[in-house]
Structures are given as structure tokens and as C-alpha cells.
Amino acid sequence: MSAPSVLFDAPGPRARRRHAVLTVIGLLIVAGILAAVALKFRAEGQLESSLWTSLVTGEVWSFYILPGLVKTLEAAAISIVLAMVFGIVFGMGRLSQVRVVRWVSGVVVEFFRAVPVLLMMYFTFRYYSDNGVFRNDVNPLAAVVTALTLYNGSVIAELVRSGVYSLPKGQKEAGLSIGLTPSQTLRSIQLPQALTAMLPALVGQLVVILKDTALGTAVLYPELLQAARDIGTSYSNPIPAYLFIALIFILINYALTVVAGRVETRLRRRGGGPRRGAAVTGVAGAGTVDAPTDGVAGQGVYTGDASSR
Amino acid sequence: MLDIFEKYAVFSAFWMTIKLTFFSAIGALVIGTVVAVMRVSPVAVLRRLGAFYVNTVRNTPLTLLMFFSIAGMYYILQLNLAEAGSPTELVDNGVRWAIVALAVYHAAFVCEAIRSGINTVPVGQAEAARSIGLTFTQSLREVILPQAFRGAIAPLGSVLIALTKNTTVASVIGVAEASLLMSEVIENETASIGVFLVFALGFVVLTLPVGILFTSLSQRLAVKR
Amino acid sequence: DGSSGGGTGAGGDGAKALKIGIKFDQPGLGLKQGSTYTGMDVDVAKYIAKQLGTDEGDITWVQAPSAQRESLISTGQVDFIVATYSITDKRKESVSFAGPYFVAGQDLLVRADDSSITGPDSLNGKKLCSVKGSTSAQKVKDEFANQVQLQEFSGYSECLPALASGGVDALTTDDTILAGFAAQDANKGKFKVVGKPFSTEKYGVGLKKGNTDLCNKITDAIKKMQSDGSLEKAIEANLGPADYTPGPGNPATPEACA
Amino acid sequence: MSETSRDRTGDATREPMVVIEGVNKHFGDLHVLRDINLTVGRGEVVVVLGPSGSGKSTLCRAINRLETIESGTISIDGKALPEEGKPLAQLRADVGMVFQSFNLFAHKSIRDNVTLGPVKVRKQKKAQADEKATSLLKRVGIEAQADKYPAQLSGGQQQRVAIARSLAMDPKVMLFDEPTSALDPEMVGEVLDVMVGLAKEGMTMIVVTHEMGFARKAADRVVFMDNGQIVEVATPEEFFANPRSERARDFLGKILTH
Amino acid sequence: MSETSRDRTGDATREPMVVIEGVNKHFGDLHVLRDINLTVGRGEVVVVLGPSGSGKSTLCRAINRLETIESGTISIDGKALPEEGKPLAQLRADVGMVFQSFNLFAHKSIRDNVTLGPVKVRKQKKAQADEKATSLLKRVGIEAQADKYPAQLSGGQQQRVAIARSLAMDPKVMLFDEPTSALDPEMVGEVLDVMVGLAKEGMTMIVVTHEMGFARKAADRVVFMDNGQIVEVATPEEFFANPRSERARDFLGKILTH
Numbered sequence A: 001m002s003a004p005s006v007l008f009d010a011p012g013p014r015a016r017r018r019h020a021v022l023t024v025i026g027l028l029i030v031a032g033i034l035a036a037v038a039l040k041f042r043a044e045g046q047l048e049s050s051l052w053t054s055l056v057t058g059e060v061w062s063f064y065i066l067p068g069l070v071k072t073l074e075a076a077a078i079s080i081v082l083a084m085v086f087g088i089v090f091g092m093g094r095l096s097q098v099r100v101v102r103w104v105s106g107v108v109v110e111f112f113r114a115v116p117v118l119l120m121m122y123f124t125f126r127y128y129s130d131n132g133v134f135r136n137d138v139n140p141l142a143a144v145v146t147a148l149t150l151y152n153g154s155v156i157a158e159l160v161r162s163g164v165y166s167l168p169k170g171q172k173e174a175g176l177s178i179g180l181t182p183s184q185t186l187r188s189i190q191l192p193q194a195l196t197a198m199l200p201a202l203v204g205q206l207v208v209i210l211k212d213t214a215l216g217t218a219v220l221y222p223e224l225l226q227a228a229r230d231i232g233t234s235y236s237n238p239i240p241a242y243l244f245i246a247l248i249f250i251l252i253n254y255a256l257t258v259v260a261g262r263v264e265t266r267l268r269r270r271g272g273g274p275r276r277g278a279a280v281t282g283v284a285g286a287g288t289v290d291a292p293t294d295g296v297a298g299q300g301v302y303t304g305d306a307s308s309r
Numbered sequence B: 001m002l003d004i005f006e007k008y009a010v011f012s013a014f015w016m017t018i019k020l021t022f023f024s025a026i027g028a029l030v031i032g033t034v035v036a037v038m039r040v041s042p043v044a045v046l047r048r049l050g051a052f053y054v055n056t057v058r059n060t061p062l063t064l065l066m067f068f069s070i071a072g073m074y075y076i077l078q079l080n081l082a083e084a085g086s087p088t089e090l091v092d093n094g095v096r097w098a099i100v101a102l103a104v105y106h107a108a109f110v111c112e113a114i115r116s117g118i119n120t121v122p123v124g125q126a127e128a129a130r131s132i133g134l135t136f137t138q139s140l141r142e143v144i145l146p147q148a149f150r151g152a153i154a155p156l157g158s159v160l161i162a163l164t165k166n167t168t169v170a171s172v173i174g175v176a177e178a179s180l181l182m183s184e185v186i187e188n189e190t191a192s193i194g195v196f197l198v199f200a201l202g203f204v205v206l207t208l209p210v211g212i213l214f215t216s217l218s219q220r221l222a223v224k225r
Numbered sequence C: 001d002g003s004s005g006g007g008t009g010a011g012g013d014g015a016k017a018l019k020i021g022i023k024f025d026q027p028g029l030g031l032k033q034g035s036t037y038t039g040m041d042v043d044v045a046k047y048i049a050k051q052l053g054t055d056e057g058d059i060t061w062v063q064a065p066s067a068q069r070e071s072l073i074s075t076g077q078v079d080f081i082v083a084t085y086s087i088t089d090k091r092k093e094s095v096s097f098a099g100p101y102f103v104a105g106q107d108l109l110v111r112a113d114d115s116s117i118t119g120p121d122s123l124n125g126k127k128l129c130s131v132k133g134s135t136s137a138q139k140v141k142d143e144f145a146n147q148v149q150l151q152e153f154s155g156y157s158e159c160l161p162a163l164a165s166g167g168v169d170a171l172t173t174d175d176t177i178l179a180g181f182a183a184q185d186a187n188k189g190k191f192k193v194v195g196k197p198f199s200t201e202k203y204g205v206g207l208k209k210g211n212t213d214l215c216n217k218i219t220d221a222i223k224k225m226q227s228d229g230s231l232e233k234a235i236e237a238n239l240g241p242a243d244y245t246p247g248p249g250n251p252a253t254p255e256a257c258a
Numbered sequence D, E: 001m002s003e004t005s006r007d008r009t010g011d012a013t014r015e016p017m018v019v020i021e022g023v024n025k026h027f028g029d030l031h032v033l034r035d036i037n038l039t040v041g042r043g044e045v046v047v048v049l050g051p052s053g054s055g056k057s058t059l060c061r062a063i064n065r066l067e068t069i070e071s072g073t074i075s076i077d078g079k080a081l082p083e084e085g086k087p088l089a090q091l092r093a094d095v096g097m098v099f100q101s102f103n104l105f106a107h108k109s110i111r112d113n114v115t116l117g118p119v120k121v122r123k124q125k126k127a128q129a130d131e132k133a134t135s136l137l138k139r140v141g142i143e144a145q146a147d148k149y150p151a152q153l154s155g156g157q158q159q160r161v162a163i164a165r166s167l168a169m170d171p172k173v174m175l176f177d178e179p180t181s182a183l184d185p186e187m188v189g190e191v192l193d194v195m196v197g198l199a200k201e202g203m204t205m206i207v208v209t210h211e212m213g214f215a216r217k218a219a220d221r222v223v224f225m226d227n228g229q230i231v232e233v234a235t236p237e238e239f240f241a242n243p244r245s246e247r248a249r250d251f252l253g254k255i256l257t258h
């Protein structure tokens, strides 16, 4: 609250009273909705304790939830590593001095950013199965990883590119002016800073990937969502099972989001933050200083987050 | 590869994709704006609720939301969005609840896009507005919102593109859109690259103009600082 | 007797280990619950394995989703499949079948207190649930009741709450699968299988095309299972709680291996 | 402390316009305004000096409640600063403020920047406000640019527009927070000239600046702040010739040597 | 024109270090450098003055080819400026550059900022480079901060690090582009002191600045640019006392009055 708000003046006593009233109203509305839903759920028998207690048995955890979680994390981990590689390769490709490389990278990245992940997953799965590309039990994982890698790799490629672009121009020039060659400058000055600037967005992208592994149920990949379906089948409690798995997804992803935020503030404190000098140069300065970090993070927010499912 | 156009209703599947996109975009815009207002309001509880909405929805797989929407809302809570007893009750509910799920989900991103639009407005603009004596509503209307809106165009464009692609998730509850058709086609035929390209390019064709339009709009309307 | 064992598709040099494909997600037929596998198909598979000289502990259970069954067999990732695998001419082109060991039929699952649905032709104006990409719902619509409404989900289990709440009126697929769901503890007394199957699904054991040796052994095993009453017991144990009785055609008569 | 209390007497011949009494403010743990007392008379020009972070901007912003204060009172022309709503807006309309970074409304033309306040706050007719805007823009030397947008003007021009925008409200007092430190050196002069002109015409002004020339030429009093306190209040002649405090001497030493 | 050709003769006693001949440059339609001729001798300190947009930065940047030129030649210590690749990098290593906005490498500690060039470009041992960095940082008065990151330093400190970073390369000539105009006034002095020290030690320097005090104290010659041209070249005494051109008089009038 100490940061000045664009929208609101510091509240006076009347404003504070109004806020208190709104607070109460807001809470009442929420409580009302929750109560209505709970009542209806109870009427439908979805709140019967037996449906829920089975979710906290050791059996469900050791046979469904944990294995599903492992599969989810496995697919996510492989995908993020491959996507990083893909992203850095094509991101650098888009920054290349060679026009053809730039052009090809551009088309690849734009194409895979435009194609829905689910569509890609359906296709790669069938393609791998029909052509026996991998072992059958690997095909679903392969399809999930392929689709996630191509899509998120393309997003990361854009992050790399915009990360490098968003650095103050002076960083490159300072590198050149102490006698580094352009490629040395890219490697030891621009890329490290772009990667650190990207880091929060990258962690954010991890959330996207983790969430998108859930699409893997469509190709029978036994991840968390599939685990929820299996629990629902075995214990006849699909709705509680899905709600419970949703909670797990939310907690994990939220934790990652928090990590991303921490990373960001940490980085800001150390380096990326607005520099005193630049701020003094005035209006133009004030705008451009925030742009680098906001640029990347912002990019992350909407390309990353929104394109997620 | 082209015979799939004769054998399957490719265009009507994409028409469903377009309808899903259109209506859920409107829904997402409405809900997202409300949540954004909550998130930037001076009332702590509303801000928290808004943040809770965004954090919850954004971190839930859309597949799950899609399922909750039809199974939880329609089948358990029995909120019927179509005419009861009509011969298309199920299909209509499927489509409409898919739209609701898509709208609810993307509202979280719309909210963040709007917030980032507001963040593009330097605090100095608001302070200047206050310092010449504009009231809260006046400074909002005359100074802040016109600039915030322009700053939000580009991120909103990204959300719309994501939304278009995410309509494919409606296939998990059996809504007959493009990706469901593709999965049917490759089930019946073989998984040829050609079939994939037809559908993939369909999405490129849908999203490309949106991207170009929003980029040029945001550049044309950009507030020069 | 079965000590020679090794009729495995892959190598067959006396190895007793077997890889068998089953469904993992169909109660009463093939269900993985933690590390245990239950269901009629599982029992059939175990019996066959025993006849082939393989102990239960030497069986590796492999998930065999419908769409992947042929390629699991052709690539040798399983020795055979027992997974509600209907014998059809089209499938015979790429795999060999032993059996049938059971004849199922497409049927309807309805609420226990619902007497308005007596068969597929009473479905007009009703709501029917099935899984995405399955042909059974389409068949009802095309052949019996063109005014039926369809809800498709990714799995059968998601249909059940909808059926229970009255959101849909019936669930359709093989009667065995329906009986499996109805027999689950949590569902007991809530649903009933209508009991008028309107198709014939001959469940066979799928194996590598042309492996007549293994086919014959499995056929023998199936016959033995029928004759010593084990099959009947397996059906009763797994599907019985839903008051399910096998439809016409049972006990099935295994065909000769081609 | 003795200096600050001395100030209260101020210039006895002037009616007080801005009265600041016992004002305190923290940012978190940082005590940025420590028991500030200052009275600025009608028509008086007060220049506030001090090192970076000493609280000059905060003081300036507190005067039209862009920053809230924790204790003490601020009154303008005899009326205490309202806490919110319409009365606060009305008061702010009477207090002009010029920022370091100009803060012209980026999406409005120069003319509209100047007429917005008069039309929306003072409820003037658009035509009348336009006329006045033209004369004010002429006065600050940029009538030719009236239809351009802020981004098309140089910094010096923008700052002069910002002054015209404040003047359009006929303010009782004007606050300047480092109005020239974001400007290229050649443009500093043009802005200071306008400010000197205002001072000569009897505007009450509180000016935070590092431009010693302006302080010497136009200030009635110089207020030196350090570490959230008013350390010294003096006439410009006294202050520059013979600063009483060590800190002021040190500060002047740094600023004036080059 | 007459002035610019006069300059060529420069200070006859000095060996030429930077020779700029007939240089032209456009940005789009804008002719930002118009036929520039200038020779800077070894050990000479040249201050470049001129209004905003007159091309001072562009000239400065052209000297180490951060901007390309369209016609004319620039040579440093007798060697023409290479166009690209390793030779260009090598040349840039010999030309120190200090920017208005410091441009320290934000992701590296102060020490690493200073040692990066020596290690990567001059191929010095890390230990040796560290030692030198320590002595340079001591010289500019910030040895205590060596392990901090740029963002943790004040502007004045950052700019002194930037100077140390350039000095670590043992440059033949140093370019300064408004090194103090992004600084708070109290910090300007500390940076100028370092620069005056460098000038005294005989470093060849080209300094774009608005600090007239520095020009008077340390410059051998003042170059006045306007509108892309060199309008006047003179000693500081001559220039400030009696500028020959109307434009320079006008400019000085604006800068010096306040």
C-alpha cells in the first residue's frame, strides 16, 4: 500500500468507512455462494463422507496420486528442459545475423505458437502409435513431451528474443566499447542478462507446462488428471476426486508462481531494477527503465500465462 | 488430403471453434473487467478476492474447469442453460457450459491484461490529474482509463489468441469443434501430416489476423510518451 | 502338461514370464487398484497363464487401451491381450484371436428406479451418455432412436454422477462394462442393466497374427476354464453383484484357430 | 530546532498562505519528515534546498496531499487541508503543482492539457477556457504548438506547458518539484525565466530546485533540509554567503565548486 | 567552414591521436554530421559543446564506430577505423568510452565489470586483472564497493566505476558522452574530479559535457557544434570570453545566465 496507486488517492476517514462496508458486503456475497453450492452438493450426495475419506487413504496416495504426480512432473521436467533448448536455439536463430536463419526460425516459432497444444498432442500420439515410433507405453509421454516442447519452446524463443531486445541498448554498446566482439557481447553480456530477466517468466512458463500436462489424459498419459479419473473409477467418486486433484494442481502451480515472484524481486534487488541515474534523465527515462523488466515479465504474463490451459 | 473436406464437416467444426471463441471472449471480457476492478480497488477484501480468483483459476488446468463446468454445474447443481426438455438440451448445455468454462478461465488473464494496461499509466499522470483538482471519477475518465485501455490492447490480443486455441479443450466434454473432428479423422483414417496441417493451418488462419489486428491497433493507438 | 510353456510370441525358449494386455480402468473386467488387478478379463488371463505354465507372479500386466491393442501385439510388447477385445473381421486382418471366451452385447445402464427405458428403441427424447470417440452411442442414434440426445465424456466413470443426478437417463456400452460399474460398492442398488443386449460382441484373446501354436494352447485353456466351471465362477464373482446374467450366446463356443 | 521555530514568525508583514505545523511522516522505518514547521506568506517565494533523499519532494507533495502525513497540520489560505473527496479536489485546484517529469497528459493535445482543469473543475465554457489557454501558452512562449501532443515537444517546452496548465486554474500558490532537473541545460533557462516572471508578479511559490541562480534571483527565503528536518531558514544572501550549519556548508561546497 | 579548417593545424606540437576528416552521417533525412573535420592530439583534452540534437553524441559514437559514417575517414593513432570483426574490437579496446547512463554490466559485480575487458580482450590472467582493478577502484575512490553490484551504488559511484572499467583497458583515448548529466548535483563533483585528474595525467580525452567549469579547468580546446556542424573551435578562454559565432553566443547565453 505504500506504493502510490495510479487509481486511488490515499483514503480519508469517509473512504475508509466506505471500504469497511464494501468489505462486509463482499464477504457476505462469497459466503452466500459457498453456502448455496455446499447445500446443493449435499442434496446430490456429493458431500457424503465416504466419497471424500477414500481420498486421504494411503492407498489412494501411493497408488494413484503420487504416481500421477510423478508422471506429471516427469513430463513437465523433460518438456521444460527440451523447451529451453528449443527456445534458446530458435531464439538465437531469430537474433541471427543471417537472414535465412532468422526467417526460418521465425516461421517455425510462429507456427508452433499458433497451433493448439491439444491438437498437436492428438496428432503426435496417433502418429507415433501408427508408425511405432516409440514403445507403446512411451508413446503417450512422447506425444505430451513433443507437443509441450514445440509450443513452449516457441514461447521461450520469443522470451529469449524479447529478453535480449529489452535490455538497455547501452549494455551491448558498453560491451562493444571495451573491445568485445559482437558475439562475445551477446554471450557474456546480453544473454546472461536476458536469461536472468526471463527467469521469472520462465518459472511462469513452468506453470503453463505443468498445467498442460493435464491435456495428456486425452492421449492416455497417466498423469495427475488421469489419476483422478482412475480414482473416480475405482472409488466411484469422480467429482470429489477431480476437485481434490484440482486443489493439488492449484497448490503446486501457486507455489511455483510464488517462487517466480520471489525470483523476480530478488533479481530486481540485485540488478535489474530501475537505476537512479536513468530515472533522473527524466520522462523518457522513467518509461524506458521499467520497460526491460516489465517487458519480459509482461511478455511472460500474457504470452506465457494466457496461452496456457 | 483434400478429400477430408468432402468426407468431414471441417468448416462446420471450425465454425463451432469460432462461435466458442466469440462468445467466451465476450464473457471473459465482462468477468475479467469486474475482477480487474476488484483487484485494483482500494478495498483489501475485494483485492484479495480478485487475487484469489485469478490465482485459483489460472492455476487450474482448463481441462478440469471444463469438466467441472458441465459435470458440476449442469449435472450436479442442475443449472440448465438451455430450454428444459428441448431436443438439443444436451448439446446446447455442452456448448454453453464450455463457453462458461472458457470465459471463466480466460477472465483471469483478461484481468491481468487490464491490470497491465493500468500499469502502463505512469503514476505521474494520476498525480497531475489530482493536482489540477480533478475528482476521482474525473481523473479516471479523463486521464487514466483512456491511457490504460490503449495499454491493454496488446495483452488482450494475446489473450484472445490463446482463447481461440484453448477452445480445443472443449473436446474433452464432447463439444464438436475442430480438434474433436481432427481426432475423429485420424481415428478413422491415418495420422497423416496432411490432415494435421489442414487443422493446424486452420488455427493459423484464425489467429494470424487477430495478432496482426491487435498489434497494429496497439501501435496506432499507443500513447506516445 | 503346460510345462513346455514358452509359446510366447517373442522368443519362446522356455521363458515362463508373460506380458499380458488388459484394461486398467474397467471395474469388473480389468481394473488396476493400486498393485492389484481385478476383473473377469484378469481372471481369464491368469487362468490361461497358469495353463501355459506361468505363475501369477511372473505375469507383467500391460495397459491395453482400445486404440492401442493392435500395435501392442504387432510390436511384441505383449504376448496376448484379454481386454474386452471383440472379434471382428477387420481386426482379424492384423491379429489372431483365440476364443471367444465370452459373448457380450451392447446394453443400457439406467437408474434402478427408472422403468421407462426398456431397450434402445425407448430412448427417443431421452439423454444418453457415452465416451468420446466410442461408436456405441452413435449406433443407438443411427439404428434405434434418432431423437436421443448424447453427452460424451472422456471416461465412463464421469457419466455415473450425471446418471445418478438425472442429468442423463442412460449409459450405453457393453453390458459387461455396465455390470462392472453397477457392481461397484458405492453404486450398489443405484443402477441396473436393462438386460436387452442389442449387439453381439464376441470377446476373444488377441495375439500375434499367425501364431497358431499359442492360439491353440489358449483355446484349449479357454475350453478347460469353461468345462471346470472356473469361467462361470469368474463371471459371477466380478459381475454378479449387479444381478447380471450373461446374455444369449453364452457359454461361448471357441472357434478353431485359423 | 531553533531555526525552525524562528521561521514561524516568518515575514510579519505578509498574511500567511501556507502554514505547516509539526508535520511528521514515515516511509516504513524511514522518518522522512521530522516535525516540520514552515509558514509561507502570500506572495512569498520560498526555495527548498537539500541533498537527495532529504525529504524535499515529500514535503512539497504533502502540501496538496499527494502524500498523507501522520501528524501535524497543513493549512492553505487559512483552511486546513481536507482529507478527501470534493473538498480536497477543490483545494488542489487552488494549488498548482509542477513536477520534475512534467506529467503532461500524454493522450491530450497541448491545448486540451491546459483547458481540462478549467472546463472540468472550474466549469468554464470550452471557448472561454480555450481563449485563456491561448493567452497562457503565449505567455510561456509556445502558442504555436497548441495542437501538438506532449511527446512532440522538447522537455523545456513541455515543462512550460505544465506551468501554463497550473496557471490556468488561477492557483493561490504554486509548488515546483525540481522543475528543471529533467531538462537539457539550454532549456533550463527558458523555464526559469517563466518562473522568475511569475515570482515578480507576486505568485506565492514553493520551489524545490538545485538552481542556485534562481534562488539568488527570485527567492525571498531559502529553506535547507537534510535528513527530514529543516536545518536552516534564511534569506538567499545570508544563506549563500554564510550558511550557519555545517551540513549546509558541506552541501553548498559540493554543488558550487564545479 | 573557416574555423573547421583552421582546426586541422591543431596544436602543431602534438602528435595527432584522433583524426576525423570529412565525416558525414544522416539519420533518415536528418543530416546529423555535416562534413566534420577535427584532429585531437596525443594528451589533448577536447570539450565538445552544443545544443541538444547538434550531433555531439553521434560524433563521439562514430569515433569507436558505435555509429557508422557515410563518408569521410576517422583514424586513431594513425590507423584507420576498421569496419568490422576482430580488428574493430581491438581498436575499440584502445578507445575508452564513458556513457551518460553508465551502462555498467548489471549482472556482474563491480570488480568483474572492471576485469571483464582485460581478461576477455587483453587475455590477462584473472589475478593480474584483479590486482589492477583494485588499484583503479582505489584511484576512483570506491575500492570498498568492489563486491557489490551496480544497482547497489549511487549514480556518482557507478560513473566512477565506468571510468575505471575504461581505464583498465589502458586506452589511448577516452570518450565521455555527457558523463555527469544523469547525476544528482551533489555527485557531479566527484566524477568531474576524477576526470580532471585524468586530464592532468595526460590522457587524451574527448568530452561532451555541459559542465562549463570542467571545460575551463581542464580543456585544451573547446569545439562548439550546432546542427551537425563544427561551428567554432577555440581555447576555453577565448571561447567563453568572446565566442566568435552568433550561435555560440546564443548558446552560452542560455547556459550561463542562470
Ligand SMILES: Nc1ncnc2c1ncn2[C@@H]1O[C@H](COP(=O)(O)OP(=O)(O)OP(=O)(O)O)[C@@H](O)[C@H]1O
Pocket (backbone or CB within 6 Å): A002, A003, A004, D027, D028, D030, D032, D050, D051, D052, D053, D054, D055, D056, D057, D058, D059
Ligand atoms: N513512496 C515511497 N516509499 C518509500 N520511501 C520513499 C517513497 N518516496 C520517497 N521515499 C524515501 O523518502 C526519502 C525522502 O524522499 P524525497 O523524494 O522526499 O527526497 P528528496 O529530497 O526530494 O530527494 P531528491 O533530491 O532525490 O528528489 C528518500 O529516502 C526516499 O527514498
Ligand SMILES: Nc1ncnc2c1ncn2[C@@H]1O[C@H](COP(=O)(O)OP(=O)(O)OP(=O)(O)O)[C@@H](O)[C@H]1O
Pocket (backbone or CB within 6 Å): D184, E027, E028, E030, E032, E050, E051, E052, E053, E054, E055, E056, E057, E058, E059
Ligand atoms: N538512432 C537514431 N535514429 C534517428 N535519429 C537519431 C538517432 N540518434 C540520434 N538521432 C538524431 O540525430 C540528431 C543528433 O543526435 P545526437 O544524439 O548526436 O545529439 P546531441 O548533440 O548528443 O544531443 P543531446 O545533447 O540531446 O545528447 C538528433 O536530432 C537526434 O534526434
Ligand SMILES: [Mg+2]
Pocket (backbone or CB within 6 Å): D056, D057, D058, D177, D178
Ligand atoms: Mg525529490
Ligand SMILES: [Mg+2]
Pocket (backbone or CB within 6 Å): E056, E057, E058, E177, E178
Ligand atoms: Mg547526446
